[in-house]
Amino acid sequence: MITGKNYIGNLLSAKGNKTFTTFNPELNSKNTAVFTEATSAEIDEAVKLASEAFKKFNKITGSKKAAFLNTIADEILALDDLLIQIYCSETGLPEGRAKGERGRTIGQLRNFANLVAEGSWVEATIDTEDLTRASQPKPDIRKYNFPLGPVVVFGASNFPLAYSTAGGDTASALAAGCPVIVKSHPMHAGTGELVASAIKKAAEKTKMPNGVFSNLNSSGIEVGQKLVLNAGVKAVGFTGSIKGGRALYDLAANREEPIPVFAEMGSINPVILLPNALINRAKNIANIYAGSITLGTGQFCTNPGLILGIKSEGLTTFINTLSKEIVKINPSVMLHSNIKKGYVKNKEKVVSQEGVTVSANYSEYVQTNYAQQAVVTVDGKYFLENATLHLEVFGPFSMIVECENKKQLEKIITNLEGQLTGTIIADNNELENHANIVNALQNRVGRIIFNGVPTGVEVCESMVHGGPYPASTDSRFTAVGIGSIKRWVRPFSYQDWPNNLLPNELKNENPLGILRTINGEKSRAKIN
């Protein structure tokens, strides 16, 4: 049952009078549950509880945190069909996607549970004392990663599970030892409340301090702004638009105490088609990209929105094939009527720019909120001169830039805004002859892909999901993979601290058996 209330710690609360509903884009109608936006007092209470909870949560053992995370996963699974049904009703996404995303969310929670249960992630580093050193006695210093404090997580419109309430940001922050306050995404507030109820149950079952998690409803931007400006909040995780992410970054940077904001924002994910690949398999590549561009109605942050090639017969074949194939694909529904409206508006804006030619546009009748996929082309010189053409058109859309030559291609890549991904399609030995292109692309992206598609972000330790601004607000971190925990911790040193009062990770005995760096050497050994 969806109550429409906020979770302020473990308590349901709805003190405000501003309400809203979610929307079923498939039915083009409002859903019935009514959600109450969190009030200023509820926001303050959630942060106060989180700050209190932090005093205990920052020191609980890795095995207890693991139990909490695994129980969250269990409780999400226990929501069973209800979760899938609400998810689909709030997003228009199909059941298969809902279940797949649930699996990914569960997997992420269990990955972080394993990480903190094992314990070496704290990067324990010990330099033992040397009282006889010639210059002066050398102290004993021991460092480990310590959580920052309460983290605010903003749910993403396009990933109601994996990047929202119990998604990667929440899982990594809880694993780090940071209480989490979720600003639930208004488009899937019901999904958010259900997942929040699972987290609340898990927190109670595993005896976590009250306030370790809260879930706040909001229909506009005020709740999020108040959260980011609250002095008790110590970091922010966000997935969404450049405009939204930058606004939060600016708010946080202008606080009396600035705090880190990791915002994963827009990206048009350039794909470079090298000449020989086009000569040998233009049609095949076009077929694959017709699928990638329209996957999930083009609503992935790694959607290939920009395709670059040098003018040639092969490129023309690619354009013609892609244009022919992409309109054969059945249109699908977008997440929300507002997202559909944004898609139409941004597509029109790009199409109206000088030099842009519409190469494919699904023109048959579609239901309300369904997206008509499109491909446009433009000459390199126009793209270089007009930043509007670099705009992300969120949806099943891609722009093909026809470059005059290798030099212009390199210049376009060099001048691109920061991106999550860059892809190069090349034939055998072709990559070697395009080192400048590869180097230029490396400087603009977080992940580079060879002969594949950017859609599909594998959840693994080696993944970088982030990149130079505006792909993210801080390219030094990733939003996916266990390394994403580093966003929420700081190194902390003990100097000459009594062994029995050190955290277990740093004690001589190494009671957790973790991998540590002792006087420069990696080891699981005890210190005598």
Add this chain to the structure above:
Amino acid sequence: MITGKNYIGNLLSAKGNKTFTTFNPELNSKNTAVFTEATSAEIDEAVKLASEAFKKFNKITGSKKAAFLNTIADEILALDDLLIQIYCSETGLPEGRAKGERGRTIGQLRNFANLVAEGSWVEATIDTEDLTRASQPKPDIRKYNFPLGPVVVFGASNFPLAYSTAGGDTASALAAGCPVIVKSHPMHAGTGELVASAIKKAAEKTKMPNGVFSNLNSSGIEVGQKLVLNAGVKAVGFTGSIKGGRALYDLAANREEPIPVFAEMGSINPVILLPNALINRAKNIANIYAGSITLGTGQFCTNPGLILGIKSEGLTTFINTLSKEIVKINPSVMLHSNIKKGYVKNKEKVVSQEGVTVSANYSEYVQTNYAQQAVVTVDGKYFLENATLHLEVFGPFSMIVECENKKQLEKIITNLEGQLTGTIIADNNELENHANIVNALQNRVGRIIFNGVPTGVEVCESMVHGGPYPASTDSRFTAVGIGSIKRWVRPFSYQDWPNNLLPNELKNENPLGILRTINGEKSRAKIN
């Protein structure tokens, strides 16, 4: 010979007409060398050269970077007495300190040389493909740390060598693969130029790309501002005042492309005296602290500016002894007449606040620019209410806060601004009974010290020199130790990339023999 010119890459340049000199505080007179401030054109040229140099420097081998860093160290040593003489004439610091700081600077350069020569610091992480995975084929993904791009380093007034031209920020950024542009500190521009000449020689000897290093003179704030706002600059390192660091942080955060600023700023380094320690050894502690407060004329960022204790006979004994002992120490000269003026002004400001009592103030005659050490006391209630009392008085000064009880002490600690260090002086088993105090202190500092003094920052891997704002602008990094390289790198992933075109760190053969994480396991093995 000091030319007074800027190094724009490997070329000496002085196109501007704004000049300045440095100052000998011991003689209270200007030094003779005349420095020319960098012009806008010179700034742009330095950044342009750095951006060009980055294209090569970001991919050169660790062993070549190590040779460069080691040669810088050699060339600094080759400056011999001239460097020591200029250093002393620009700072008033004694020869012993100059040589000690040179040793530390050399040591840091060689540490980073060893780090990059070995190579495992890139945190290579590899997940191999699994084309038979049930859900969908798993791609091959390989991640390593890649440099951000040109870094601007601001020299610090109080560490002309170790935190300036070739100091920790420069050494770590070069080690990371980032070209460096130093905004030389105007108080020791001659020392800066000499060190810059050593770096330039080393760059030429080891065939580094021109632009890998530049050194710009400036007497005011404009050169630094222009550097931070230049689109080619990708990160900033700063050591200095809260006002200066925050101004740079704000500039960088408001750029179209925000960039990371690591500023290590002010700190008053609270020292907590627990009751039993005071009962048993108040006089001994006071003697040690008289030395720590006046060390280097109190001009260390870890100077103990705040001492907290609970009202007791022991605390009174401590105050009386410290007051008696500190005035026995011979006053010493400050770095610059402006720093002396700032010290006098800030001391007067604090002394004039309600509830503040001067307990010791060196009142005998001192030479111009020498600092008269002082100790003041104040009741806990005044300290809690008046943020002016939290002001850093840069110099040989400390404030003792007399708390009513344990609860007030804890409240004061909880409400402190972020600090580089916190120290607890306690007797056997006393720490166990003050867990709340320890926890509160841990939340406010980067390093916690038991029964010692905060002055003296050991250069080692386990050191954290940083902390919650305003000790630094980002508590997730340290300015000291090899971990400080992480400020200048971002993770970067290759997906399905041809093995022969991967960087050596990520190739199957592991030609560098570095420690990597392969499918979750640490290993130096090859991949078959």
